[in-house]
Amino acid sequence: xxxxxxxxxxxxxxxxxxxxxxxxxxxxxxxxxxxxxxxxxxxxxxxxxxxxxxxxxxxxxxxxxxxxxxxxxxxxxxxxxxxxxxxxxxxxxxxxxxxxxxxxxxxxxxxxxxxxxxxxxxxxxxxxxxxxxxxxxxxxxxxxxxxxxxxxx
Amino acid sequence: xxxxxxxxxxxxxxxxxxxxxxxxxxxxxxxxxxxxxxxxxxxxxxxxxxxxxxxxxxxxxxxxxxxxxxxxxxxxxxxxxxxxxxxxxxxxxxxxxxxxxxxxxxxxxxxxxxxxxxxxxxxxxxxxxxxxxxxxxxxxxxxxxxxxxxxxxxxxxxxxxxxxxxxxxxxxxxxxxxxxxxxxxxxxxxxxxxxxxxxxxxxxxxxxxxxxxxxxxxxxxxxxxxxxxxxxxxxxxxxxxxxxxxxxxxxxxxxxxxxxxxxxxxxxxxxxxxxxxxxxxxxxxxxxxxxxxxxxxxxxxxxxxxxxxxxxxxxxxxxxxxxxxxxxxxxxxxxxxxxxxxxxxxxxxxxxxxxxxxxxxxxxxxxxxxxxxxxxxxxxxxxxxxxxxxxxxxxxxxxxxxxxxxxxxxxxxxxxxxxxxxxxxxxxxxxxxxxxxxxxxxxxxxxxxxxxxxxxxxxxxxxxxxxxxxxxxxxxxxxxxxxxxxxxxxxxxxxxxxxxxxxxxxxxxxxxxxxxxxxxxxxxxxxxxxxxxxxxxxxxxxxxxxxxxxxxxxxxxxxxxxxxxxxxxxxxxxxxxxxxxxxxxxxxxxxxxxxxxxxxxxxxxxxxxxxxxxxxxxxxxxxxxxxxxxxxxxxxxxxxxxxxxxxxxxxxxxxxxxxxxxxxxxxxxxxxxxxxxxxxxxxxxxxxxxxxxxxxxxxxxxxxxxxxxxxxxxxxxxxxxxxxxxxxxxxxxxxxxxxxxxxxx
Numbered sequence: 001x002x003x004x005x006x007x008x009x010x011x012x013x014x015x016x017x018x019x020x021x022x023x024x025x026x027x028x029x030x031x032x033x034x035x036x037x038x039x040x041x042x043x044x045x046x047x048x049x050x051x052x053x054x055x056x057x058x059x060x061x062x063x064x065x066x067x068x069x070x071x072x073x074x075x076x077x078x079x080x081x082x083x084x085x086x087x088x089x090x091x092x093x094x095x096x097x098x099x100x101x102x103x104x105x106x107x108x109x110x111x112x113x114x115x116x117x118x119x120x121x122x123x124x125x126x127x128x129x130x131x132x133x134x135x136x137x138x139x140x141x142x143x144x145x146x147x148x149x150x151x152x153x
Numbered sequence: 154x155x156x157x158x159x160x161x162x163x164x165x166x167x168x169x170x171x172x173x174x175x176x177x178x179x180x181x182x183x184x185x186x187x188x189x190x191x192x193x194x195x196x197x198x199x200x201x202x203x204x205x206x207x208x209x210x211x212x213x214x215x216x217x218x219x220x221x222x223x224x225x226x227x228x229x230x231x232x233x234x235x236x237x238x239x240x241x242x243x244x245x246x247x248x249x250x251x252x253x254x255x256x257x258x259x260x261x262x263x264x265x266x267x268x269x270x271x272x273x274x275x276x277x278x279x280x281x282x283x284x285x286x287x288x289x290x291x292x293x294x295x296x297x298x299x300x301x302x303x304x305x306x307x308x309x310x311x312x313x314x315x316x317x318x319x320x321x322x323x324x325x326x327x328x329x330x331x332x333x334x335x336x337x338x339x340x341x342x343x344x345x346x347x348x349x350x351x352x353x354x355x356x357x358x359x360x361x362x363x364x365x366x367x368x369x370x371x372x373x374x375x376x377x378x379x380x381x382x383x384x385x386x387x388x389x390x391x392x393x394x395x396x397x398x399x400x401x402x403x404x405x406x407x408x409x410x411x412x413x414x415x416x417x418x419x420x421x422x423x424x425x426x427x428x429x430x431x432x433x434x435x436x437x438x439x440x441x442x443x444x445x446x447x448x449x450x451x452x453x454x455x456x457x458x459x460x461x462x463x464x465x466x467x468x469x470x471x472x473x474x475x476x477x478x479x480x481x482x483x484x485x486x487x488x489x490x491x492x493x494x495x496x497x498x499x500x501x502x503x504x505x506x507x508x509x510x511x512x513x514x515x516x517x518x519x520x521x522x523x524x525x526x527x528x529x530x531x532x533x534x535x536x537x538x539x540x541x542x543x544x545x546x547x548x549x550x551x552x553x554x555x556x557x558x559x560x561x562x563x564x565x566x567x568x569x570x571x572x573x574x575x576x577x578x579x580x581x582x583x584x585x586x587x588x589x590x591x592x593x594x595x596x597x598x599x600x601x602x603x604x605x606x607x608x609x610x611x612x613x614x615x616x617x618x619x620x621x622x623x624x625x626x627x628x629x630x631x632x633x634x635x636x637x638x639x640x641x642x643x644x645x646x647x648x649x650x651x652x653x654x655x656x657x658x659x660x661x662x663x664x665x666x667x668x669x670x671x672x673x674x675x676x677x678x679x680x681x682x683x684x685x686x687x688x689x690x691x692x693x694x695x696x697x698x699x700x701x702x703x704x705x706x707x708x709x710x711x712x713x714x715x716x717x718x719x720x721x722x723x724x725x726x727x728x729x730x731x732x733x734x735x736x737x738x739x740x741x742x743x744x745x746x747x748x749x750x751x752x753x754x755x756x757x758x759x760x761x762x763x764x765x766x767x768x769x770x771x772x773x774x775x776x777x778x779x780x781x782x783x784x785x786x787x788x789x790x791x792x793x794x795x796x797x798x799x800x801x802x803x804x805x806x807x808x809x810x811x812x813x814x815x816x817x818x819x820x821x822x823x824x825x826x827x828x829x830x831x832x833x834x835x836x837x838x839x840x841x842x843x844x845x846x847x848x849x850x851x852x853x854x855x856x857x858x859x860x861x862x863x864x865x866x867x868x869x870x871x872x873x874x875x876x877x878x879x880x881x882x883x884x885x886x887x888x889x890x891x892x893x894x895x896x897x898x
Contacts, residue, residue: 015677022684069669098672101665121675121712123683123705 006032006138010042010066010078011096016119020065020096023127029134034061039073042066043081046088060091063137068097068104076107083112090144092137096130168208169215175204176219180227197224201252205259213259217252221245286374289366292339294318303374308355326351331361338363339370348377400475400496403482406453408433408445411491420475420498422468433494436465438472452481452492462499474503526622528559532607532615534579543622548594564590564598575605582607582615588629591622600629657726664722671715678708714827717839721826724772724848731853734770736763736777736806740798743777750785754794761799763806766873772849779842780808780869786836787867788812795866804872811866815859823859846871 011017017035024033036042064082068075075095082088094115095108108116117133120126162168179200197220205213224245280287286303290296296314304310307323314322326332334347348360357378364371394401400417404410410433413425421436428435434445444463451458458479465475475496482491520527526542536559539551547562560568567589578585585605590598605620682701690698740760781796788794788810797809815830822828824847827840850857854874861867
């Protein structure tokens with residue numbers, strides 16, 4: 001059986017993806033990383049083929065790390081969907097984005113985001129941010145066990 | 154006259170017949186004795202006496218003579234031839250003499266009685282004829298005589314009260330003033346006169362005079378009721394004249410004043426003493442010399458003059474208006490001897506009348522002068538009077554507009570609404586105001602503004618309604634024009650707003666993209682350069698490493714520019730949250746935040762008095778952050794930097810430094826975005842700090858400017874709203890000297 005994914009990275013910018021993965025790997029945080037490049041793909045990955053197994057998301061990652069500005073389905077929509085679904089709402093979601101727009105921040109917190117981090121341009125700062133992020137969410141943070149139980153509704 | 158047995162017979166022939174019959178009776182009575190001539194002749198004497206008493210001297214003498222003849226005739230012993238029988242003759246002579254004496258005495262008695270009877274009759278006639286009542290009382294208060302007048306006065310039949318006590322006859326008189334007077338007259342034997350009202354059966358005023366007399370008391374009674382009522386009337390008239398508000402004057406035909414009442418004193422100001430006996434012309438104005446002769450002429454003809462309105466002069470010289478009624482006074486012979494003049498002071502009413510006239514005239518003039526239609530209706534809201542202005546305007550006839558007919562001249566659409574409103578105003582007695590379209594005589598409908606007010610009587614009832622109609626067509630058309638223009642303008646504003654909104658949205662979308670997308674490539678440039686340096690550094694020549702470093706520096710610089718640009722564009726989209734702000738507090742916070750920049754420097758910072766103002770505290774803080782960090786930045790080459798923050802006046806704040814300053818020739822570029830007056834290498838910064846300051850100040854309705862000279866420092870001034878609600882705050886001059894990052898207050 002395929003090992004469960006530890007981290008789902010949703011970002012359409014290949015450079016950012018590469019830099020992020022570079023930092024995470026260098027710090028040995030996530031060996032099982034699934035990268036998707038837009039919101040629709042992420043939705044497909046998380047909720048799978050609903051006709052096949054309607055109650056079971058294909059994979060429950062330990063953490064979702066996502067950009068906001070995404071093609072097709074944007075980050076906010078994705079966040080809303082994840083946090084609205086009882087099966088996925090307990091998955092920590094960290095937004096990692098270039099924007100420090102107030103309204104984005106506000107909206108994300110309203111939708112129940114667990115953390116909001118602005119990607120610094122300075123690579124040294126970026127490295128620090130991603131390192132702290134991985135350290136905190138993948139190693140230090142304790143979260144309830146997510147069981148694949150049929151939903152009530 | 155039955156008061157005496159032997160009352161003399163009235164007629165002479167009766168008396169003489171009685172004398173003859175008595176003489177015969179004497180002979181008849183003597184007949185049985187005539188043979189005996191010794192019977193004295195004296196037996197004839199009683200009959201002679203009777204005859205004399207009945208008839209007087211003549212009949213007495215006749216009876217005596219007849220008796221003598223009878224003696225001669227019937228006595229045989231006697232005859233004229235045998236008259237020598239002296240004793241018989243002597244006796245006969247004595248009898249005759251006795252008869253004569255009896256006759257004479259009887260005659261005297263008869264005369265006395267006749268005289269007495271005459272006198273008595275005369276007294277009685279006198280007492281009966283007088284107009285006063287007369288009552289004689291004896292000492293026992295019994296009535297011994299009462300004349301017919303008195304009986305009538307007292308309501309008794311004549312003769313009925315005789316012999317009765319007055320107190321029985323008139324018991325109610327006993328305690329009256331009459332009774333008191335009578336008793337006093339009787340007891341004190343004095344004459345007493347009393348006048349009093351006697352109620353009861355008489356209901357009249359009596360004057361009673363009580364005269365004591367030897368027989369008792371004589372009462373003369375006069376009915377004074379008429380006189381009394383005359384007096385009463387006269388008193389009443391006098392009182393009316395005296396109390397009258399009108400001046401009542403009488404004068405003779407020469408114009409001399411005879412009487413002058415209190416009203417005249419009040420109206421003309423002269424007293425009665427001053428005027429009686431003077432000429433009436435004293436109160437007639439000089440310019441009316443014709444008036445008096447005219448009045449007197451009228452009077453002589455017996456004409457009465459009613460309500461003659463004229464002017465008179467008061468004693469104090471004031472002119473008064475009077476209304477005079479002049480009537481002739483006639484004497485008993487109906488000759489005109491003078492005039493009574495009743496004058497009423499009309500000054501007040503005359504003045505009121507004048508004022509009313511003036512007011513009326515003013516109203517009429519106003520009506521003519523105004524271009525508005527003036528209208529009036531009765532209290533029920535019906536047009537009653539002709540309205541020439543309305544007719545002229547509408548072309549309606551006066552008949553057509555009467556009642557509610559005026560409504561027909563309105564635009565058909567406005568009629569019902571106007572009629573409703575009008576009847577509501579009339580029934581609620583409230584002001585009437587409306588606008589309607591009125592058909593002008595040429596058929597054109599004109600917009601009219603209509604106002605109506607109820608005119609109230611003193612008791613609050615409506616006397617009439619008055620109002621105006623003003624032609625406001627021009628105004629209405631102008632308003633219509635304005636409305637249309639406004640609509641157009643609003644439409645344009647909406648269009649422009651939509652355009653602006655679109656532009657704004659585009660700009661926002663642009664900023665959003667910039668904020669997301671423009672940074673990513675820079676991060677890639679910096680990131681991969683860094684990875685290259687870190688992972689492959691030893692394999693790269695120094696020059697390549699330097700180039701990579703330059704690429705990184707530029708990427709970071711680009712990041713700063715983007716941040717500045719975003720911050721600047723962000724300002725325009727953020728709402729302004731104004732409140733009262735104490736700039737001194739903001740400055741203190743900012744200086745605290747900027748402590749790092751002062752590390753290792755000697756900076757003297759002076760904070761002056763900063764008045765409170767209205768503004769967005771976050772944005773104002775940004776202003777101070779930018780200005781103060783500039784001041785610190787551009788003064789860092791100074792060994793002793795001086796920075797001063799203070800207020801130039803009640804509206805302008807300034808930040809002054811002793812730094813490098815700038816050339817005032819480039820002052821206009823100072824506040825442009827990305828404009829810099831120094832080379833990049835000299836001083837760091839994106840060139841948006843002052844642009845942000847200007848933007849914030851402008852959004853507050855204020856102004857920002859600078860004064861500087863190269864190497865002589867710079868001063869940046871800014872104001873907020875044009876007339877800010879600023880008041881000087883308590884003097885909190887703060888002087889901070891900082892040395893090596895240590896604050897010493």
